[in-house]
Amino acid sequence: MKNEKTGALTIPATDDIRAAGVSGLDRRLARRVLELLDQPTLGVVLWDGHEIALPSTTPSLKAHIRDRGAFYGLVRNPSLHFGDLYSVGRVEVEGDLVEFLIAVYDGMGEKGRKSVLRRLHKLLTPRPRANTLNESRANIHHHYDIGNSFYELWLDSEYQQYTCAYFPDPTMTLEQAQVAKLEHICRKLELKPGDRVVEAGCGWGGLARYMARVHGAHVRAYNISREQVAYARERARAEGLADRIEYIEDDYRNMSGEYDKFVSVGMLEHVGPDHYRELGGVINRVLTANGRGLIHSIGRNKPELMNAWIEKRIFPGAYPPTLREMMNIFEPQNLSVLDVENLRLHYARTLRHWLARFESHADKIESMFDRSFVRAWRLYLAGSIAAFLTGSLQLFQVVFARPRDNQLLPSRAHLYK
Amino acid sequence: MKNEKTGALTIPATDDIRAAGVSGLDRRLARRVLELLDQPTLGVVLWDGHEIALPSTTPSLKAHIRDRGAFYGLVRNPSLHFGDLYSVGRVEVEGDLVEFLIAVYDGMGEKGRKSVLRRLHKLLTPRPRANTLNESRANIHHHYDIGNSFYELWLDSEYQQYTCAYFPDPTMTLEQAQVAKLEHICRKLELKPGDRVVEAGCGWGGLARYMARVHGAHVRAYNISREQVAYARERARAEGLADRIEYIEDDYRNMSGEYDKFVSVGMLEHVGPDHYRELGGVINRVLTANGRGLIHSIGRNKPELMNAWIEKRIFPGAYPPTLREMMNIFEPQNLSVLDVENLRLHYARTLRHWLARFESHADKIESMFDRSFVRAWRLYLAGSIAAFLTGSLQLFQVVFARPRDNQLLPSRAHLYK
Numbered sequence: 001m002k003n004e005k006t007g008a009l010t011i012p013a014t015d016d017i018r019a020a021g022v023s024g025l026d027r028r029l030a031r032r033v034l035e036l037l038d039q040p041t042l043g044v045v046l047w048d049g050h051e052i053a054l055p056s057t058t059p060s061l062k063a064h065i066r067d068r069g070a071f072y073g074l075v076r077n078p079s080l081h082f083g084d085l086y087s088v089g090r091v092e093v094e095g096d097l098v099e100f101l102i103a104v105y106d107g108m109g110e111k112g113r114k115s116v117l118r119r120l121h122k123l124l125t126p127r128p129r130a131n132t133l134n135e136s137r138a139n140i141h142h143h144y145d146i147g148n149s150f151y152e153l154w155l156d157s158e159y160q161q162y163t164c165a166y167f168p169d170p171t172m173t174l175e176q177a178q179v180a181k182l183e184h185i186c187r188k189l190e191l192k193p194g195d196r197v198v199e200a201g202c203g204w205g206g207l208a209r210y211m212a213r214v215h216g217a218h219v220r221a222y223n224i225s226r227e228q229v230a231y232a233r234e235r236a237r238a239e240g241l242a243d244r245i246e247y248i249e250d251d252y253r254n255m256s257g258e259y260d261k262f263v264s265v266g267m268l269e270h271v272g273p274d275h276y277r278e279l280g281g282v283i284n285r286v287l288t289a290n291g292r293g294l295i296h297s298i299g300r301n302k303p304e305l306m307n308a309w310i311e312k313r314i315f316p317g318a319y320p321p322t323l324r325e326m327m328n329i330f331e332p333q334n335l336s337v338l339d340v341e342n343l344r345l346h347y348a349r350t351l352r353h354w355l356a357r358f359e360s361h362a363d364k365i366e367s368m369f370d371r372s373f374v375r376a377w378r379l380y381l382a383g384s385i386a387a388f389l390t391g392s393l394q395l396f397q398v399v400f401a402r403p404r405d406n407q408l409l410p411s412r413a414h415l416y417k
Numbered sequence: 418m419k420n421e422k423t424g425a426l427t428i429p430a431t432d433d434i435r436a437a438g439v440s441g442l443d444r445r446l447a448r449r450v451l452e453l454l455d456q457p458t459l460g461v462v463l464w465d466g467h468e469i470a471l472p473s474t475t476p477s478l479k480a481h482i483r484d485r486g487a488f489y490g491l492v493r494n495p496s497l498h499f500g501d502l503y504s505v506g507r508v509e510v511e512g513d514l515v516e517f518l519i520a521v522y523d524g525m526g527e528k529g530r531k532s533v534l535r536r537l538h539k540l541l542t543p544r545p546r547a548n549t550l551n552e553s554r555a556n557i558h559h560h561y562d563i564g565n566s567f568y569e570l571w572l573d574s575e576y577q578q579y580t581c582a583y584f585p586d587p588t589m590t591l592e593q594a595q596v597a598k599l600e601h602i603c604r605k606l607e608l609k610p611g612d613r614v615v616e617a618g619c620g621w622g623g624l625a626r627y628m629a630r631v632h633g634a635h636v637r638a639y640n641i642s643r644e645q646v647a648y649a650r651e652r653a654r655a656e657g658l659a660d661r662i663e664y665i666e667d668d669y670r671n672m673s674g675e676y677d678k679f680v681s682v683g684m685l686e687h688v689g690p691d692h693y694r695e696l697g698g699v700i701n702r703v704l705t706a707n708g709r710g711l712i713h714s715i716g717r718n719k720p721e722l723m724n725a726w727i728e729k730r731i732f733p734g735a736y737p738p739t740l741r742e743m744m745n746i747f748e749p750q751n752l753s754v755l756d757v758e759n760l761r762l763h764y765a766r767t768l769r770h771w772l773a774r775f776e777s778h779a780d781k782i783e784s785m786f787d788r789s790f791v792r793a794w795r796l797y798l799a800g801s802i803a804a805f806l807t808g809s810l811q812l813f814q815v816v817f818a819r820p821r822d823n824q825l826l827p828s829r830a831h832l833y834k
Contacts, residue, residue, distance in 0.1 A: 391820030403808030
């Protein structure tokens with residue numbers, strides 16, 4: 001399978017410029033960038049081997065910039081171009097990649113945010129792609145249909161969860177933590193045998209299988225990724241769960257029926273804030289009077305677009321909402337938020353497991369795709385660890401019910417038994 | 418002590434109109450009101466003894482309206498005038514008062530909300546009073562300085578908590594449930610011996626005493642109610658806690674110092690949404706890098722002004738926010754919401770305890786104030802039970818931290834040990 005993601009780069013190769021050597025202006029600009037980031041661990045090595053560092057620092061984390069075209073691409077729009085340039089090796093990182101990205105995230109915090117350069121980058125950042133019925137299908141196909149066998153290499157073996165795991169005990173394996181996440185969600189939903197569940201965005205069908213097998217629920221699960229639905233159906237059939245799970249290749253907006261539970265894990269990032277009200281309307285249409293719902297999503301403390309490179313190359317149309325923005329789902333329907341839990345550091349830990357497994361299969365993945373694919377995904381996974389560790393990204397689980405439902409449990413103790 | 422709250426009514430007594438009897442128009446209008454509410458349990462008895470009910474219903478909950486002036490006052494603006502008219506006995510309720518108010522709340526739900534009458538009432542509802550430094554002082558004095566001995570009659574004996582208790586076991590006494598609430602808050606804050614705590618709006622000082630006595634914390638507690646601060650200081654001195662608690666008669670906006678924990682229980686309702694951003698700024702100013710904060714407040718699923726009568730007679734300046742509105746505290750400061758718990762039904766249960774105790778002292782309270790005071794407070798407590806039971810009001814506890822704080826506990830299990 002050929003990788004299309006790291007194909008056409010917007011910055012032309014500049015062998016002729018590289019040959020021209022490094023100018024005084026190049027060095028001053030590199031120093032200015034380091035001053036804005038203001039991280040003593042960070043340094044820059046220019047294409048002539050010249051190293052730039054802040055005064056009285058000995059950086060352990062260095063960006064090696066291989067040519068002037070790469071350098072000016074970075075200066076112009078680092079969040080968009082760093083990923084592409086790293087993928088093809090025109091930028092290299094010396095030192096731990098995650099630590100390097102953490103320092104960059106920290107440097108881009110409050111102070112850097114106000115600089116003229118940052119404001120310019122914001123202007124240059126394109127809006128995420130739309131999520132109409134057709135666009136959503138294309139966006140989801142782009143990421144999830146690149147091959148089940150690729151994801152199987154580094155996701156947990158049993159449930160293929162491509163969402164944040166739950167590590168109440170930090171020594172848990174990835175497999176244990178994904179089961180703990182599934183169970184945590186079932187408990188939050190107060191799932192009972194025979195419950196009718198509707199799931200919006202079911203991935204490879206793991207949550208539905210868990211709910212049906214462990215809790216005896218009947219699940220109807222929606223997904224617009226053809227490869228995922230085919231895989232999920234086959235697994236459910238093979239495990240004798242086909243009578244309790246129906247996987248439907250369709251958009252969440254086309255949901256019908258009535259359900260005791262609504263659940264959506266890791267889909268909201270692909271819905272887009274313009275459609276939250278519509279999603280709330282769907283929930284309001286399908287949830288019973290005493291139903292429970294849960295939405296699990298990457299989020300933000302304050303509104304910000306998804307990193308431009310991730311949105312362009314990895315997750316087209318993706319947007320992580322703030323809690324305020326999420327309220328557009330619940331408020332217009334008078335749905336009552338019962339519980340919000342922020343699992344930010346659990347996602348950093350999940351990603352560490354994924355990255356380690358990914359690295360252990362790097363050669364195989366390179367043979368399935370190519371070298372720039374491996375580098376792009378390495379950067380995406382490492383960058384996500386850094387984003388969660390620096391508080392740039394959050395992970396919200398929100399439980400909700402109808403406003404007049406008085407059959408609420410007296411505490412959340414059942415989650416911890 | 419003379420009660421000023423139920424003094425000047427806006428509807429003149431109308432003995433002459435009452436003498437004129439009930440017209441056909443009066444009856445049709447009463448029937449129209451019942452149709453809008455659409456609750457089979459509700460009926461109206463007009464001042465000539467004539468009973469109005471919906472077809473084929475036998476209402477068990479009846480509003481007796483004593484004169485035409487009262488009737489038209491109700492029709493014009495029920496949420497404002499019902500309280501005043503009930504207080505002076507121009508409206509009486511036959512049947513359980515809480516059940517009656519639940520039916521009214523249910524009737525005023527989605528359907529009634531759209532009626533022309535409801536829209537008119539909304540237009541006539543005044544905005545809550547402002548909460549500038551001076552106005553806040555007057556607003557708080559109005560409610561909290563009517564006499565500690567009054568509140569002592571019906572609040573829990575040990576900690577004088579005038580906020581929602583926590584009943585993880587519904588058979589708990591009020592005293593047990595208030596201690597459970599205090600402990601729940603301390604656990605959510607991960608309170609440790611020696612922690613420096615700042616409290617915004619400390620009531621009679623119960624939480625500060627609990628934190629100092631049980632957890633060995635050092636608490637600086639702000640309150641602008643003179644009587645409450647005097648009481649709190651005296652209690653802390655008598656209990657040998659004066660070296661660990663400082664009660665400050667000042668506005669939360671004047672907080673200074675640095676603290677490991679920020680806590681505010683039942684103050685946000687008095688802050689007003691125009692000041693949430695300012696409150697967030699105060700928190701950002703005083704909280705340490707690894708500090709924890711908790712705000713406990715009455716809230717809403719969707720934005721709506723406080724009931725007009727409550728705002729006018731009981732809680733001037735009060736406004737219960739939605740979660741979306743509360744985000745104005747956290748978002749501009751990049752504070753990270755870790756946990757939200759909705760304790761709505763716990764407040765209904767708390768209020769049931771309060772109302773029962775209040776009723777058991779009704780004669781004494783009438784001798785301290787007057788009959789209309791007793792009726793106004795009975796209505797306020799019963800109405801609040803109905804508001805929480807029907808989902809008109811919520812109770813949110815929000816835990817937050819700084820975005821870069823990675824010393825987060827791996828789960829919330831410690832709350833349930």
